[in-house]
Amino acid sequence: MLIRPYRESDFSTLCQIFQRAVRETASQHYSPAQINAWAQVDEARWQQKMADSLVLVATVDGTPVGFVTAVEYYIDLLFVDPAYSGQGVASALLKSLFAEVPTGTLTVEASITAKRCFERLGFVVLAEQEVEARGERFVNYRMEKVR
Numbered sequence: 495m496l497i498r499p500y501r502e503s504d505f506s507t508l509c510q511i512f513q514r515a516v517r518e519t520a521s522q523h524y525s526p527a528q529i530n531a532w533a534q535v536d537e538a539r540w541q542q543k544m545a546d547s548l549v550l551v552a553t554v555d556g557t558p559v560g561f562v563t564a565v566e567y568y569i570d571l572l573f574v575d576p577a578y579s580g581q582g583v584a585s586a587l588l589k590s591l592f593a594e595v596p597t598g599t600l601t602v603e604a605s606i607t608a609k610r611c612f613e614r615l616g617f618v619v620l621a622e623q624e625v626e627a628r629g630e631r632f633v634n635y636r637m638e639k640v641r
Contacts, residue, residue, distance in 0.1 A: 495583065497590040500549030500561070507558045508544075508551070509535045511575045518576040523606035524632065531628035542572070550590050552583045562587040567595065569602040572611075584611045592641070600639045609635050 500508075516533040524532070529591050543563065547570060553559040554576040560574035569591070574583045588611075590599075595625040603625070613619075625632050 495559070495586060496553050496620055497550050497586060499551060500543075500544060500551050502562075504558050505541065505544065506550055508539065508561050508573075509537070509540065511558065512573045513569070515573040515579075519574070519579055520605055520607045525630075528630045528632055529632035532632070534628065548591070548594060550594070552578075552586055552587050554578070559583055560587055562591050564591055564595065564600075567598045567600050569600060572602075572608060584608070585615060588612075588615050597641055599641070602637050604632060604635045604637050606635075609637070612637050612639075615639070 508575045512535065513533045517529055520532070521529050547563040547565050549561060549563045551558050552574075558575075559578040561571065562569065562584075563571040569588075572584055572587060574587075600617075602608075602612060602617065602619070603623070609619070617639045620638055622633060622635055627635055
């Protein structure tokens with residue numbers, strides 16, 4: 495596995511990884527209605543998000559299998575292709591992000607699915623919260639890692 499910076503040519507593959515991860519991996523913790531609300535990509539918004547963020551991409555044999563995005567100290571997105579789930583991709587992406595942002599307090603709003611991965615890497619839960627997206631309510635966790 496190789497971690498590298500985002501390329502514009504990665505965009506559609508990363509959108510697919512996001513949608514598959516939400517529909518397949520996160521579906522163990524969220525209802526079908528929540529998954530349908532969550533697994534939508536506004537391409538214009540996402541292209542701007544990628545342009546405004548530090549984006550790292552995990553690849554295997556040159557093919558993207560996961561990605562992480564951060565704006566300053568806030569981790570916005572962390573998703574792994576379900577075929578590579580449980581193989582250390584998310585941890586490798588976060589460790590690479592730690593190297594890119596070596597000091598300061600990192601924050602994230604982690605899904606139920608991602609919470610354990612963040613905890614293993616030293617994040618602590620500040621609050622369980624309920625958020626809304628497209629008419630659906632979701633539980634997630636505001637977390638931080640002080641470095």
